Amino acid sequence: MNLFHELLFDYTLRNVALGCMILGTVSGVLGSFAVLRRQGLLGDALAHAALPGVCFAFILTGLKTPIALLIGAALSGWIGMLSINQILKRSRIDSGAALGTILTVFFGFGVVLLTVIQKSYAGKQAGLDKFLFGQAAGLVAEQVLTMAILSIIALTVVVLLFKEFKVISFDPEFAQSISIPTHVVANMLSALLLISIVVGLNTVGVVLMSAMLVGPAAAARQWTNSLKKMLLIAASIGTISGLTGALISVLGTKIPTGPVIVIVLSLIVLLSVLFGSARGVVWESLRRRKRRFVEGQR
């Protein structure tokens, strides 16, 4: 009961838990589409590509206005995505190499800008690295509110365009044939993916963002074959890992929140792959063994 009380009334714990849960929900849903479209690593690349935008936003606004930094992050992630698309369209470079190139180059350029900031705004940049490497424990109410608003927008769009997103995730050619503007819808999905990345940056950070997008989706996929259920399960898994991670890290351990969430999430993925009701590995091998046994009896 004490824990429940603290969760409701302890300022830090409430913010951290809420922030992580919001992130878990939105990244679970948008990550599902990314995973189904085989863009599991796009999130990782775009999270890194956001760095120069964050730095530019900081240099331009000079303040730690969270919303300016978020917009900067989203814009530069968007440019990163366009660059990846151009590379794939105009050369024979494979998607992994294209992602890797954009990821490292954008991030490297961001690091250059970071050193510029460190030189000219000495002392004032405190918090900028937290924005990137995530410090859930440092979330303030204002940030949580921004995250909530962005997530609600993203999830509303998903509900409104559910059919379009579904078709484009499973059969883009069919989508085109029934005159769904596939480019627009695909860009829309990517924009929403960027929103969830931006929401995640100051919570779990660049490196762990990939797990927040891929983990819930990969786990949820093992429990169902229906997209609607998959989205709901992924959102729940994301939310639960967020909450559990926040609780474990804030109470008791000194381990940063992001890594704890990811470890919890990875365990859920492992359990789902083994025991998932729809596709669990264990059930399949049991079935196979039974079949062999029956055949042996004949």
Next chain:
Amino acid sequence: MSVVLGIALVAVATSSACALCGVFLVLRRLAMMADAISHSILPGLVAGYVLAQGPNLLTGFVGAAASGLLTVVLVEALTKSRRVKEDAAIGIVFPALFALGVFLVTKFFDNLHLDADAILFGVIEYSPFDEFKLGSLMLGPKSFWVMLGLFVVNAMFMTTFFKELKVSTFDPELSKALGFSPSLIHYSLMALVAVTTVGAFSAVGAILAVALIIVPAVTASLLTYRLKQMVAISLVIGATCGLVGFWLATLVDVSISGMIATTLGAVFLLVFLFAPNRGVVAQIIRRRRQSARFLAEMLAVHLDSHEGTSDEDEESRIGHLITEMEWAEPQADAAIATSTNLGWIVQTGDRLQLTSEGRRIAQSVRNR
């Protein structure tokens, strides 16, 4: 040894060692594995340090290589279970291991300030101050010797097993048939990538290590189809960008690692746009030339079909062409200019006349 020379040596040795691994990684479409490994070596590195009770080069390397291989094994196990696609498998395995690494760091090295920034960005700037000493002899930065050693190991592996690497990269089935296991080669290569990344990561940071592995090889792949040339070009691009990036960084006083990655990106962009055959500009020019040639061929066929008929005089008038072929004026101009340049037609006043070469072209187009 001067600081500048020290950093330059580290930059060149690191970029060369990385570029060697990168070529095969990129050709095997495993570029993102480099990114994954660069993060997932953390728990192994920390475990190695824990065993040696302090930052120990050898145990660190062994641990890091082990967790690099563990990444590969886990990704393959997940992919082979057919429950998770490969990209998603990579996307979950490396953050999990990285998170485990952070956990180990906070548990065992609480007082050791292992900064996330330092891991990701790298501080090549400090490398000259950690010199390799032999007795009283100062032999330059330790990282230089480490990376030089790794370069030699990589180069020896690649020259010894060049054929095996080549065959198993381009045709794994053939390699199996010839009796050497593609997966053995695969794991050896991955172990090298892991060890190289560890070395590079303490010298220049994780992200630059990945940049140095992927970008030179990707850039080289736009310039040549030949494996040996690709290796050579990657080495040159890596080393040059290392030095140029370092120079630029000192010029404007910013992060050296970041500037080297930025320089690599700039070179990639230039090659992507202007590569002789596969560059964007070359593609556009080729497409233009093809469409101009197509127009010229149409013109030749048109003139040929009316040659010697009663309406030849009218049909060969430039103004008539524009209406009959439904060409816009620039198209007609392009067709006429191309045909004239190729020596297919001659122009007298506003009449066009086929040359013998033009007639031959018209014939061959019709016979297509």
